[in-house]
Structure formats: C-alpha cells, structure tokens
Amino acid sequence: MHxxxxxxxxxxxxxxxxxxxxxxxxxxxxxxxxxxxxxIAVNRYDFILxxxxxxxxxxxxxxxxxRELEHQPAIIILTARGTVEDRIEGLxxxxxxxxxxxxxxxxxxxxMQAILRRKFNVKSSVLTLHGLEIDSSSRRVSYDSSEISxxxxxxxxxxxxxLHKNRILTRLQLTEHIWGNVLEDDYDSNYIDVHxxxxxxxLAAYVPNDWLETVRGVGYRLxx
Amino acid sequence: xxxxSKLTLSSAVSKVVILLLLVILLPPLIHRVALHNTDKRxxxxxxxxxxxxxxxxIESFISNETDxxxxxxxxxxxxxxxxxxxxxxxxxxxxxxxxxxxxNEVLEYRVLSLAFEVEGGTYLLEIGRSLSTIxxxxxxxxxxxxxxLVAIVLLTVFIELAFVKILLRPLTLIIxxxxxxxxxxxxxxxxxxxxxxxxxxxxxxxxxxxxxxxxAFLKEKEFIGNVSHELLTPVSILQTKLENLLTDPAMPEExxxxxxxSQKTLYRLKSIIHALLLISRIENEQYLKNEEVSMKTLAKDxxxxxxxxxxxxxxxxxxxxxxxxxxxxNYSLLFTMLFNVVNNAIKxxxxxxxxxxxxxxxxxxxxxxxxxxxxxxxxxxLPNIFNRFKRLQVPDGESYGLGLPxxxxxxxxxxxxxxxxxxxxxxxxxxxxxxxx
Numbered sequence: 001m002h003x004x005x006x007x008x009x010x011x012x013x014x015x016x017x018x019x020x021x022x023x024x025x026x027x028x029x030x031x032x033x034x035x036x037x038x039x040i041a042v043n044r045y046d047f048i049l050x051x052x053x054x055x056x057x058x059x060x061x062x063x064x065x066x067r068e069l070e071h072q073p074a075i076i077i078l079t080a081r082g083t084v085e086d087r088i089e090g091l092x093x094x095x096x097x098x099x100x101x102x103x104x105x106x107x108x109x110x111x112m113q114a115i116l117r118r119k120f121n122v123k124s125s126v127l128t129l130h131g132l133e134i135d136s137s138s139r140r141v142s143y144d145s146s147e148i149s150x151x152x153x154x155x156x157x158x159x160x161x162x163l164h165k166n167r168i169l170t171r172l173q174l175t176e177h178i179w180g181n182v183l184e185d186d187y188d189s190n191y192i193d194v195h196x197x198x199x200x201x202x203l204a205a206y207v208p209n210d211w212l213e214t215v216r217g218v219g220y221r222l223x224x
Numbered sequence: 225x226x227x228x229s230k231l232t233l234s235s236a237v238s239k240v241v242i243l244l245l246l247v248i249l250l251p252p253l254i255h256r257v258a259l260h261n262t263d264k265r266x267x268x269x270x271x272x273x274x275x276x277x278x279x280x281x282i283e284s285f286i287s288n289e290t291d292x293x294x295x296x297x298x299x300x301x302x303x304x305x306x307x308x309x310x311x312x313x314x315x316x317x318x319x320x321x322x323x324x325x326x327x328n329e330v331l332e333y334r335v336l337s338l339a340f341e342v343e344g345g346t347y348l349l350e351i352g353r354s355l356s357t358i359x360x361x362x363x364x365x366x367x368x369x370x371x372x373l374v375a376i377v378l379l380t381v382f383i384e385l386a387f388v389k390i391l392l393r394p395l396t397l398i399i400x401x402x403x404x405x406x407x408x409x410x411x412x413x414x415x416x417x418x419x420x421x422x423x424x425x426x427x428x429x430x431x432x433x434x435x436x437x438x439x440a441f442l443k444e445k446e447f448i449g450n451v452s453h454e455l456l457t458p459v460s461i462l463q464t465k466l467e468n469l470l471t472d473p474a475m476p477e478e479x480x481x482x483x484x485x486s487q488k489t490l491y492r493l494k495s496i497i498h499a500l501l502l503i504s505r506i507e508n509e510q511y512l513k514n515e516e517v518s519m520k521t522l523a524k525d526x527x528x529x530x531x532x533x534x535x536x537x538x539x540x541x542x543x544x545x546x547x548x549x550x551x552x553x554n555y556s557l558l559f560t561m562l563f564n565v566v567n568n569a570i571k572x573x574x575x576x577x578x579x580x581x582x583x584x585x586x587x588x589x590x591x592x593x594x595x596x597x598x599x600x601x602x603x604x605x606l607p608n609i610f611n612r613f614k615r616l617q618v619p620d621g622e623s624y625g626l627g628l629p630x631x632x633x634x635x636x637x638x639x640x641x642x643x644x645x646x647x648x649x650x651x652x653x654x655x656x657x658x659x660x661x
Contacts, residue, residue: 009457012461018468080456104467170470170487172484191533194532217480217481219484
C-alpha cells in the first residue's frame with residue numbers, strides 16, 4: 001500500500017508517517033500543494049491523506065486533480081475546518097472519507113480499512129477469530145454458531161477492540177469512538193468500564209479464556 | 225412617569241398656583257379699583273353740580289330765608305346729592321365711607337363732602353353712592369375675571385400638552401426603537417428626523433455606541449471561532465504524538481500511565497475547544513433549522529443513548545412523553561441540548577434516584593422537562609449555571625463544563641424558553657418551552 005500524506009504541518013505529517021509505516025504502509029510526504037501535485041502525477045498511490053488548508057494550493061483543487069487520475073486512489077480529507085458544509089463539499093467532490101482534526105490515529109486506521117474493503121469488493125463483513133464471528137453489517141456476534149446478544153454500544157466496543165487487537169486502547173480512545181457524536185465534557189468518566197464489565201460478562205459464557213485484558217491505569221487490550 | 229406627562233403636569237401645577245394667587249389677590253384689588261372709579265365719578269358729579277349751581281344760582285336749591293336744605297336721591301337709593309347751608313366751613317374737602325339714614329333705612333355710602341362759599345353763604349355739598357352697588361360691580365368683575373383666567377389656564381395647558389408631545393416625539397421614537405432591540409446583533413442605526421439638536425446628539429451617540437457593542441460582539445464570536453480553530457492543529461499534533469507513543473510496544477507500563485494522564489489533559493482541552501466551536505458556530509448561525517423534529521422521538525433517542533449511564537448509576541429513567549409535537553429545528557443540536565441536561569441529571573443524582581423526562585402540551589406551546597432527584601443547587605447559583613467558565617461548586621468538586629452554556633445557546637438559537645428551578649437536597653428541574661408560533 002502506497003500512501004501520500006499531504007500535510008503542511010511537518011510534525012503532524014511525520015507522526016502520521018511514523019504510525020502508518022509501523023502498520024506496514026509505504027508513505028510519501030508532501031508539505032505543499034505543488035509538491036503533492038507533482039507526486040500524484042508521477043507515482044501511483046493507493047491512498048491520499050489530504051489536508052485542505054494548504055499554504056499554496058486549495059485542497060479541493062488537489063482533490064480534483066487526484067480524481068482525474070486513472071487508477072483512482074482513495075482519498076481521505078483531514079481538516080481542521082470541520083463544518084458540515086466542508087464535509088459535504090469534500091465528499092461530493094469525490095473524497096472517500098472525511099476526518100475532522102483532531103482525529104485519532106486508530107480512527108484513521110479503521111476508516112482506511114473500511115475503504116479498502118469497499119474498494120476491493122470484500123463482500124464479507126465478517127471478522128472471524130478463534131471461533132468468534134463478528135458481522136459488522138448485520139451487527140451480530142456469535143461463537144461456535146451460538147449468538148451472543150450485545151447492545152449497540154457493546155457491539156461497537158467489541159468491534160473496535162477486535163479491529164485493534166493486541167493493542168492497548170485507552171479509555172479515552174474507546175469513549176471517543178463510542179460517544180463520538182456526543183460532546184463529552186465528562187472526559188474522565190468511568191462509563192466505559194461499565195460497558196467493558198457487561199461485555200466481559202456476556203462473553204464469559206462463550207469465550208473460554210479471558211481475552212479482554214485490563215491494563216491497569218491505562219485501558220483495555222484484546223489479546224488473541 | 226413619562227417625561228411628557230411630567231412636563232405637562234409641572235406646567236399645569238405652576239398655572240394653578242398662579243390662578244390661586246390671582247383668586248386670592250383679585251377681590252381687594254378689584255374693590256380698590258371700583259372705589260377709585262367711584263371716587264372719580266363722585267368728583268365728576270361734584271363738577272356737574274357746581275356747573276348747575278353756577279347756571280341757576282344757589283337759590284334754586286336753597287333760599288336764604290328758609291335756611292332749608294336740599295336733597296335728592298334716586299328711587300333705589302343708590303345715589304344721593306344733598307346741599308345745606310352751614311355756619312362755618314369746618315369740614316374739609318374729603319371722600320369717606322359713612323352711614324346715612326334715608327327714608328328710615330340706614331345705608332352705607334361712599335360720600336364726597338365739600339364745603340364751599342357762594343353768594344355770601346357757606347354750604348356743604350354731599351354726593352353719595354351706595355357701597356353695596358360698588359360691591360356688586362366689583363363682584364361681577366371678579367367673577368368674569370376668574371372665568372377668564374380658568375379658561376386661559378385650561379387652554380394653555382392643552383396647547384402645551386400638544387406642543388410637548390410634538391417636541392418629545394423624537395425621544396419617544398428613540399425609546400420605542402431601544403425597546404425593540406433584543407440583542408445588539410439586531411440593531412440597525414437609523415437617522416432621526418428632528419431639528420432638536422439634543423435629540424440628534426442622543427440618537428447619534430446611541431447609534432455609535434450600539435454599533436460599537438455590535439462589533440465587539442461580532443469580534444468576540446469570530447475570535448472564539450478563530451482561536452478554537454487555530455488550536456485544533458496543535459492539538460491534533462499532540463494527539464497523534466501521544467497515540468504513537470502509546471502504541472509503541474517498547475513503552476514500559478509506568479510510562480503508559482503517565483501518557484494516559486497527558487491524554488486526559490489533552491482530551492479536556494479538546495472538549496473545551498469543541499464546545500467553544502459549537503457555541504460559536506451556533507451563534508454565527510451556521511446551523512440550519514429545517515428538520516421536522518418529533519419531541520417523542522427526540523426524548524426516546526436521548527433516553528436510549530443515555531440508558532447505560534442510568535444503569536451504571538443505578539437510577540431509574542422515567543420517560544413520560546405521551547403527547548407528541550413536531551418542531552422545525554436542527555435535530556442534532558436539540559439532541560445535544562437534551563442529552564446534556566439529562567446527563568447532568570444523572571451525574572448529580574443520588575443513589576437510587578430518578579430522572580424523569582416529561583413532555584406535554586401546555587399553555588402557549590409544548591413543554592419538555594427533565595427533573596432529577598439529585599443534590600440540587602442553592603438559589604444563588606442558578607443565574608450562573610449558563611455562564612461560560614463560571615466555576616460552580618458541585619458535589620464532585622468544581623465544574624468547568626461547557627455543557628449548560630451549550631444548552632442555553634441551542635435553546636436561544638431555537639427560540640426555546642429555558643427555565644430552571646432547584647431545591648438544594650431534593651433536585652433540579654430544567655424545562656424547555658417550545659412556544660407556539
């Protein structure tokens with residue numbers, strides 16, 4: 001996977017590069033619109049992460065240029081101008097997704113995976129891990145053909161943990177994913193613990209060993 | 225009391241005082257004038273009498289032999305003239321009030337007495353005019369004068385009333401305009417059509433001040449928006465840096481705990497920025513209000529979203545929205561508004577308590593209320609709960625949340641009447657009145 005990061009904030013670009021490289025993506029960085037324009041003309045990228053607020057270029061123009069390319073790279077807009085109109089404008093011009101700054105790298109990764117599945121026409125939306133089946137389109141979870149009934153939030157939680165398996169997810173990252181649409185001034189709440197507790201209880205009846213590990217003072221990790 | 229009324233009243237009072245003074249002073253004055261006129265007439269009559277005596281001779285009135293006296297008075301005894309011979313001129317030429325007996329009736333007269341010598345004899349001439357006649361005249365004059373004065377006072381008061389009204393019309397207009405300004409945003413400077421320079425000055429000053437206030441408001445709004453926006457990029461950098469460190473497998477666990485602490489601080493900053501941006505965007509009218517929002521659905525959605533929190537705190541959520549109403553609004557803003565209030569009701573509740581959401585048609589519209597059985601707030605805190613960054617004493621320390629300011633901003637944006645009542649120790653009730661259009 002070859003990715004172009006178009007971002008004029010150098011340290012943000014390098015953090016993105018650092019994260020994505022570890023996730024086995026190959027990254028190029030363009031700090032200006034001109035550099036980005038040259039790079040997309042020459043190289044064949046699978047993903048373009050595009051910051052709309054560039055010093056020398058209007059991000060949307062770059063979006064148009066990328067849309068004219070033959071191989072149709074996936075484009076995710078990353079911007080601090082998070083109004084509804086901006087979002088609609090970006091998506092209507094052919095961007096595949098839109099992430100308002102500040103965003104979580106984990107969220108970015110999830111979105112990229114979703115786009116990839118769409119792009120390569122992966123029909124199956126089922127994740128299978130040691131007998132645990134999670135269907136993200138019908139939102140059902142089953143283990144060895146017996147269905148586990150979860151609430152909407154418990155499902156989201158399990159799905160997110162599974163997508164980032166073997167990685168510590170902090171309470172805040174989980175909270176943001178689950179209540180992202182609600183402006184939370186209670187960033188220090190323990191509601192997520194209640195959800196995890198309930199999820200554990202429900203899984204315990206089916207899943208033999210305790211996969212869902214608590215990392216004291218930090219968060220949770222699904223170790224498989 | 226309005227200036228116009230005060231001005232009219234004060235002028236009326238001053239006129240009445242003048243009128244009273246005149247009523248008191250007029251009788252003696254008129255009496256004196258009447259006496260003066262009478263005296264003048266008596267002197268004229270005296271001249272006439274002398275003319276007649278000169279013409280006809282004193283004998284035609286009094287013959288020397290008989291030593292008689294002459295007297296004449298008119299039928300109603302209003303006037304009399306008498307002539308009599310006297311021994312020596314003891315009496316001076318004078319006019320005075322004195323009593324005279326005429327046909328067995330004693331009357332008071334104004335009498336001119338004059339001693340004179342003619343054809344060797346000394347005579348006393350007396351010309352009198354009844355005082356009651358004089359008084360009658362002066363009374364009549366007085367009466368007319370008072371009628372006249374009252375009429376003048378009334379007339380001038382009415383003229384002044386009209387005049388003051390016309391003169392003060394620009395002021396009335398300025399006040400009328402000021403009363404119609406709900407928020408400095410809605411102010412539009414208007415020129416005043418008057419020649420009264422004071423009012424022109426007043427209007428110009430108000431105009432320029434309101435424009436300044438309006439600009440300050442706009443700048444503040446823009447400032448908050450711009451600053452929040454500018455802060456998002458550095459926050460974004462910090463967040464990705466922290467996440468990269470957190471995903472580093474080489475990171476020892478005690479370092480992870482510290483990183484999570486930093487992440488908490490960063491999320492606090494993030495939520496403040498998001499809240500300010502949200503408020504700023506609402507205030508700048510960047511949201512549409514074109515969705516038909518059903519109150520029943522709204523309450524149900526919020527209840528569902530928040531259900532787990534209710535369970536986590538072992539509370540009971542009582543959703544009692546049987547009557548429905550649709551309201552043209554922005555659904556996600558209304559959701560945030562109700563969510564924040566219900567969330568507060570959960571947060572500050574007592575163990576085993578209840579949160580009830582009640583929606584029903586009321587006078588003038590539809591009322592949605594959220595009542596908790598929580599700790600409540602003292603009355604003096606109520607006015608501050610919607611202030612941004614006003615620190616409030618809450619059970620878990622201090623709240624610097626922007627949750628309630630957001631609630632207020634959303635309510636204001638939608639013209640929803642928001643009211644709060646609270647009883648320390650027994651609970652708080654937030655109610656939203658969606659007014660009938």
